[in-house]
Amino acid sequence: MNTNPDFPYRLYLVTDEKACLGRDFFQVVEAAVKGGVDLVQIREKELSEAAFLEKTLRLRELLDQYEVPLVVNDNLGVAQQSSAAGIHVGNNDTSPQQIRNAWAGCGILGYSLEDETQLQLPHAQLADYIALSPVFATPTKTNTIIEWGLEGVSRIRSLIAKPLVAIGRVNADNAAGLVQAGADCLAVVSAILSAPDPAKAAEDIRNQIEKAL
């Protein structure tokens, strides 16, 4: 288990307005934070650049009240203009090298690992955390390549000391196993945003994480 003081986060909410099932986006995210989410990524793939920036600024204002950092998915311009805490990128996005060169204020740089050989890339070496993409296949994001599974989490844990984030069909039933396998932080979309009670769903996952630490 990683105790990196620069990445103390355990429960990472990744947004998707569709997953809120028609409920108010900001109220659902706020409930999740009250339930134990300690890091949020805004990931809204269907918005225009202007709408994404506006939503990011509004979400930042909300999260600032709880001292919960906001990470922006993919979009370096929006991340910089909103003074977000950081950015998450995958293998088809702006590279971590470009981000480090262009944005001195980037506090949290996340990178999606889809293949063990990518650990050797500068992408992985420049990242503040590595996301295992995905630990379990999920209908929320289908353009993925592999499934790491618990065995993949353990293998990557044995190879690197960097914080490891598990994403993909994470829920209260598999949370403890993922932490025991070596994940430092669990990233969740639907098990929280689509839950009847998002605060309780976050609290249940958080409790499983804390028990397994």
Ligand SMILES: Cc1ncc(COP(=O)(O)OP(=O)(O)O)c(N)n1
């Ligand atoms: C925490 C976290 N992990 C993985 C991803 C996926 O990023 P990426 O591979 O760039 O895919 P998109 O999210 O851009 O569709 C993520 N966003 N967050």
Ligand SMILES: Cc1nc(C(=O)O)sc1CCOP(=O)(O)O
């Ligand atoms: C945003 C994202 N990235 C993934 C990856 O594998 O890189 S899986 C994913 C969505 C995770 O949604 P849910 O918690 O509903 O399964």
Ligand SMILES: [Mg+2]
């Ligand atoms: Mg991306």
